Amino acid sequence: MFHPLRVAEVEQLTDDSVAVTFAVPPQLRETFRHTPGQHLNLRRIADGEEIRRSYSICTAATADPVLRIGIRLIEDGSFSTFALKELAVGDTVEVMPPMGRFVLEPRPGHFAAIVGGSGITPVLSIATTLLEREPTARFCLIRSDRTVAAAMFLEEVADLKDRFPDRFQLVHTFSREEQQTGLPSGRLDTERLAALLPALLPVTEVDGWFLCGPYGLIQGAQRALTGLGVAEDRIHQEIFHAADAPAAPRTWTSPGGSTVTATLDGRSGSWPVQDGETVLETVLRNRADAPYACKGGVCGTCRVRLLSGEVRMDRNFALEREELDAGYVLACQSHPVTGSVEVDFDA
Structure with a gap:
């Protein structure tokens, strides 16, 4: 069921992304309380056509929910184009209550994430909530972006590093930009991750791995972790932008009259x-x-x-x-x- 929510803030994050915050009226606070990692489904009507899109919540899960999502411009994307160029404070958007199973209920342990681009959005909610609620929990974030200027939520991630220096580990790589310090530029493919991850943390002792981003990165990270001996039930993934993912070959025919x-x-x-x-x-x-x-x-x-x-x-x-x-x-x-x-x- 969709609910009309008022846009409380639209913040420019990068040249091609914004963060949108919705005002949640008191009577809907329970309805819109989210678990870290969940997303919102949004709906609008444009030229008589219904458009629906899903965007992850980036804020920590709290008793008084703050609904903030990250939206990155997609080529020919009707909703993302609208969000970046037209959406304004005071507008109303139809929003479905939070849903999704790419989640982590805060608990003690050591957790890690590998994210690419806008895949940082749900993981930011997961890491923030975990570190705030569980004083012994640790989180390692390995993120990949094209350039520093293209990286979403830089300030929020830096804030986590400042607040939890002993429990939050950050490794930031860039595929198209060299840095004076840190890792050399280049894509985080299977081979590179297989060499990098054991140098960062005890891979098989991590209680949960969270992979989020484009199809190629997620597939490469999955192969690297499996090759390093991580059990399948400790790997959780959410793919953004699966346009380049192959569809399964059609090897069956649907019976007539089903x-x-x-x-x-x-x-x-x-x-x-x-x-x-x-x-x-x-x-x-x-x-x-x-x-x-x-x-x-x-x-x-x-x-x-x-x-x-x-x-x-x-x-x-x-x-x-x-x-x-x-x-x-x-x-x-x-x-x-x-x-x-x-x-x-x-x-």
Whole structure:
């Protein structure tokens, strides 16, 4: 369910990014209280077309929620262009309550993150909340940006280093700019990370790794960590900008006359699947309130539990292994391969 929230602040972070803060009225404080790492789904209507986008919350999780998100301009991105060039204090934006499972509930331990570009946004919330709430917790942040000028939330990260010098470790690399000190410039690929990480911290003793950024960086970091012996259940990832990620090859055909049965907000219905439709597309033709945002297999907003039948997903960058094993799929990527499929959006 979307709620109209007033824009309280728009702050220019870099030439191509802004931070947007929303005012949360007292009656919605519980609704918009977030877990560190979660995101917001935003909606606007432009030229009669509904546009939805997901943006991560960068602020610490507190009793009185402060909703601040980071938005980076994407080439031909209709929402990001609007946010950078038109959005102003006092405007109203339709916002869905926080969601997402790329999260860390504060607890004692040693945690680390590898982020690229705007991938710093949710990790900033995770690290800040952890260090503020858990006096023995430690956090190591390895971040990669093109240049210093392109790096989002520089001041906020520097503040963490000042406040928690013994518990917050920062390594900042740049792919297109040489620095007088620190690591040489270049991309953080698998080979480089495999050499760098053991020199920074005891890799296999870290209680949780959080990877966030573009597809190439996340894949490289995943391979490096796996190669260094990190258990799969300690690696959590959220991909931003998966346009360069390959879709799974279509090795099946959807049977004619398939039916999707879906439960949403306690109400169920069954509808025929049109040729080539995903489960989400079938449901949306009949239930406009079905939840979704990116439709690209990234945000996880459309996660459903598969109760019966079989589907095949084109791509999946949102669900982790334990979720798949528990029967969850992404409705926006799932095509029926049996005559009937039943899913539950409420599960």
